Amino acid sequence: MSLKERVEIALETVRPHLQADGGDVELVDVTEDGIVKVKLTGACGSCPMAAMTLQYGVTNAIKQAVPEIKEVLSV
Secondary structure: OOHHHHHHHHHHHHHHHHHHOOEEEEEEEEOOOOEEEEEEEEHHHHOOOHHHHHHHHHHHHHHHHOOOOOEEEEO
16 A cells, blocks of 8 residues: 555545645645645635644644655645
8 A cells, every 4th residue: 555545544634634724735746755735625725723733633643654755834
């Protein structure tokens, strides 16, 4: 299974929580050196809590499922 597929599976675990608040997360890219680029959409794109959502929700879920990921960036 590719790194990108594994990250997508990890995102599926947090997606229902984001969608419950009217938002979502879109996987933009996964680089070979372990950088994940995501885009928070819907209500999450303009929410003042977006940085915390990214750090504590999205990043933690990805790093737990795919430990070789070094960084998660919002683009």
